[in-house]
Amino acid sequence: METANNTKTNECLDPQHPHPIVVLISGRGSNLQSIIDAANADLRVEIRAVISNKSDAFGLERARQAGIETRVIEHQSFPKREDFDGALQAVIEQFQPRLVVLAGFMRILTPAFVAHFKNRLINIHPALLPLLPGLDTHERAIAEGFKEHGASVHFVTEEVDAGPIIIQARVPVLPGDTPETLAARVLVEEHRILPQAIRWFMEGKLSPNADDGQ
Numbered sequence: 001m002e003t004a005n006n007t008k009t010n011e012c013l014d015p016q017h018p019h020p021i022v023v024l025i026s027g028r029g030s031n032l033q034s035i036i037d038a039a040n041a042d043l044r045v046e047i048r049a050v051i052s053n054k055s056d057a058f059g060l061e062r063a064r065q066a067g068i069e070t071r072v073i074e075h076q077s078f079p080k081r082e083d084f085d086g087a088l089q090a091v092i093e094q095f096q097p098r099l100v101v102l103a104g105f106m107r108i109l110t111p112a113f114v115a116h117f118k119n120r121l122i123n124i125h126p127a128l129l130p131l132l133p134g135l136d137t138h139e140r141a142i143a144e145g146f147k148e149h150g151a152s153v154h155f156v157t158e159e160v161d162a163g164p165i166i167i168q169a170r171v172p173v174l175p176g177d178t179p180e181t182l183a184a185r186v187l188v189e190e191h192r193i194l195p196q197a198i199r200w201f202m203e204g205k206l207s208p209n210a211d212d213g214q
């Protein structure tokens, strides 16, 4: 047991050794692409698998193009949320990731799932949390007259979009912005801060004891 732990620790400290991650998606996968691109540059991660709850997610194609294993676990196939999450957890664990990244994964996760991956589960959210949790953040930022908007990467806790924030990026809301123009401005920043959060995690710069608010 001690030997196994030591081996793991040494691997984590070895700058040449890529850290295994699993990425969960539901759609386009542009944030996934930002991780693939960073991994092809200088981010020391190995994306062991990309898992989607939707079979037509374009991000699956991006993963295949990059030679990454893909899995589809369709939530409609499961009678209960707990069953879907249990199946998802089992598949993720087959790949033994140090970190699980929600990159546009549009499912609310059960407390049991979140607890299982505590402190190794992060999410990108297109708003300056704690402002605008939930959906339609760009529409709401404009409707509420915000002058500033942005994106956040945070640890996932039981409460949706409420876990400890790792990094945020701000963009202006400009006169005449539509949800689409604002989303595009935010997305550029998402693609910068998500790989940065993963880098900090792997460098051990983030607290291993994210407060789960309980």
Ligand code: GRF
Binding pocket: 025, 026, 027, 028, 029, 030, 031, 032, 059, 103, 104, 105, 124, 125, 126, 187, 190
């Ligand atoms: C991103 O804006 C992400 O913040 C939100 O959903 C979008 C997913 O985009 N949760 P993509 O699939 O990464 O292109």
